[in-house]
Amino acid sequence: MLTLYGVYRSRASRNLWLLEETGTPFTLVPVIQANRLKAPLAPDAPLNTLSPAYLAMNPAGGVPFLTDGALKLSESLAINLHIARSRGGALGPRDAAEDAVMQQWALYAVASVEPHAIGIMYALRDYGAGTPAATAAIDAMKRNLERPFGVLDGVLAAGGGHLVGGRFTVADINMAECVRYAQSEAAFLAGYPALDAWLKACQARPAFRAMWARRLAEPE
Ligand SMILES: N[C@@H](CCC(=O)N[C@@H](CS)C(=O)NCC(=O)O)C(=O)O
CATH class of the missing domain: 3.40.30.10 (Glutaredoxin)
Structure with a gap:
């Protein structure tokens, strides 16, 4: 259990x-x-x-x-x-090769995406939207995200909208949850069309929506 x-x-x-x-x-x-x-x-x-x-x-x-x-x-x-x-x-790996690639994307998510994406969220929380300090911090985070977002955009465009095996897997969940922190920057994300469409498709899934509804019901 x-x-x-x-x-x-x-x-x-x-x-x-x-x-x-x-x-x-x-x-x-x-x-x-x-x-x-x-x-x-x-x-x-x-x-x-x-x-x-x-x-x-x-x-x-x-x-x-x-x-x-x-x-x-x-x-x-x-x-x-x-x-x-x-x-x-x-949603899990079918073989050792898929397992390895899922681990690769989890590490890429946590090392190359999450720190910068969550930095956007912290800048908004700590300085307030539209303040010069927030804008400066967010611009720096976006510069750090250009490379990984470009990588993901290319992989998703080539992979039929999924990271591993041409199907929705744990790799998509792990990455989507790290990219999500940058979602307030809609125009920036729109510059990576395959990444943007993939994130929206991930979040349109009934399981994400059920989880999100419970999250919103929780006290802040
Ligand atoms: N890398 C860890 C980070 C865990 C983490 O920092 N969690 C936050 C909540 S999202 C937390 O517990 N913060 C309060 C604390 O560390 O005392 C993971 O992905 O599980």
């Missing part, structure tokens, strides 16, 4: 999306980010990423975290690759 620790308003969203896609039964244990609480170490604080009980289980401290029997996993994209391999059906 899978137990996922986290909340919808966190990187657990990518796991919750895949679990929804695959109809996999799981238990969700709410663990909130400590930085969203005024007093995360107060005795009555909800379980959070600084709670000693949580850190005892997951020394990495962030969410999500997964247990599958004796297996304990942190890192959202590694969690998704495990779920896809063990329960993903066609």
Whole structure:
């Protein structure tokens, strides 16, 4: 049985999306980010990423975290690759070669896309939309994204709108969840037509929409 620790308003969203896609039964244990609480170490604080009980289980401290029997996993994209391999059906790898390419895209997502894309979200949150500081930070992030977005645009155009195997897989979920952070920059994304169309198609899937509705229903 899978137990996922986290909340919808966190990187657990990518796991919750895949679990929804695959109809996999799981238990969700709410663990909130400590930085969203005024007093995360107060005795009555909800379980959070600084709670000693949580850190005892997951020394990495962030969410999500997964247990599958004796297996304990942190890192959202590694969690998704495990779920896809063990329960993903066609969303998982069909052979070792696909498995390798799915790992490649997960690492590319987390190393070359996520830091810059999430930087856009943080700039908007920290400086406010339209402020000179936000505009400067977002412009810098967009410059960093030009190369990976160009790469993805070419691969998606050549691959029939999917990253691996000509079909929707965990590789698309992992990448889409990292590209999503840049989505406020609609005109920038539109400059990469295959990437833009792919992201919209990923997010039009019933499983994404179900996950997203639950995320929006969660307190901010
Ligand atoms: N690379 C990790 C990042 C985990 C992470 O930083 N999660 C955030 C929430 S999206 C978090 O828990 N932040 C609060 C904390 O680390 O205390 C992953 O992909 O799982």
